[in-house]
Amino acid sequence: MLDQYQNQLTRMLESERYGEAKELLRFLLNCQGEEKRHYEEWSNLLTWLDVAFPGHEVTGNGIHTLANGNDEDLDEESLRRDALSSGEYDDAFVQQVLYIMQHHPVADQQILALERAAYLQHPLVEQTIVTWLTSADVHPALQFKALQSLKKLGAAGIxxxxxxxxTVELDIEATPLSMEDFPPVVIRVVERVESVTEVVDASLPHFARELWKECLQCLYGTSAYTRLQNDDDETVDCYAAALHQVLELSLYGRADDDEVREAYGITDALRFRYEQACRSLRQIVQFKNEHGGQS
Incomplete structure (x- = not known):
């Protein structure tokens, strides 16, 4: 049950439903019988959310609102920018955000710090992110989030x-900020999986898309990502089949490889490319399980 709540909390943070995340954290803090470290993590995360997103709350009818309630004329990006950037901050505040980004043991708080740092106009921010990114042992998904923050800050270069x-060299300005910014083949892969899985279980397409987003954050810039960009039908079939296999392994602990290959038309001629894609995606999931989810 705890894993279910943790996954739900992660999805809320990913989709920027910060008011709902606060409510869930308050609920978890009132539960009993969990390990002390969980309560400390939840309390720290709730404190950070209250500081970073003071206006995001859930009303009695479950509607996600901003404190002033006057958001009719603002687009999503404006709301997000207002929430992330208080407009006034001193050096101590900037240092606090950057410290959390680099040192906090909870990945969700590091991600929130990176989100906030992207809107801090301060000379320390860009260089601190670059130094941390290039000199520390940073989780691949966090690396990707940091690249996105650098792009939002207007940073450029390799x-x-x-x-x-x-060892990869990445152009900061080319970093995708959304799924739509990735090459079209990325969408083709997940849509292929969705079309196959939706007839099996209506919930699988959602999980497939979430898993694919996590994989892309880690694949970006690697040789596996380069192979993906071939953008032909065979490449789509191989990566879609690999994603399907890894999805089933993640959810059920098992997968019928023969059925998966048949569903996506993986012939003997494509077997090597398919297994190569499987290894890449399984490596990401294994790394995530060993080092904790960071999305």
Whole structure:
């Protein structure tokens, strides 16, 4: 049950439903029987959310609102920018945000700090993110979030990183900020999986898309990502089948490889490319399980 709540909390943070996340954290803090470290993490995260997003709350009828209630004429980006940037901050506040980004043991809080840092106009921010990103052992998903923050800050240039045992050079300005910013093949892969899985279980397409987003954050810039960009039908089939297999392994602990290959038309000629894609995605899921989810 705890894992279910943790996953729900992660999805709320990913979709920026901060008011709902606060409510869930308050609920969890009132529960009994969990390990002390969980309560400390929940309390720290709630404190950070209250500081970072003071206007985001859930009303009695469950509607996510801003404190002033006057958001009719504001688009989503304006609301998000207002929530993330208080407009007034001193050096101590900037240092606090950057410290959380670099050192906090809870990945969700590091992500929130990166989100906030992207809107802090301060000379320390960009260089601190770059230094941390290039000199520390940073989770690949956090690396990607940091690249997104650098792009939002207006940073430019090439940055060299270690990602899954590969040394890669990435153009900060080319970093995708949303799924739509990735090459079209990325959408083709997940849509292929959705079309196959929706007839099996209506909830699977949602999980497939979430898993694919996590994988992309880690694949970005690697040789596996380069292979993905071939953008032909065979590439789509191989990566879609691999995503389907890893999805079933993640949810059920098992997968019928023969059924998966048949569903996506993986012939003997494509077997090597399919297994290569499987290894890449399984490595990401294994790394996530060993080092904790960061999305």
């Amino acid at each position: 940055i060299q990183l270690e990602r899954f045992g590969e």
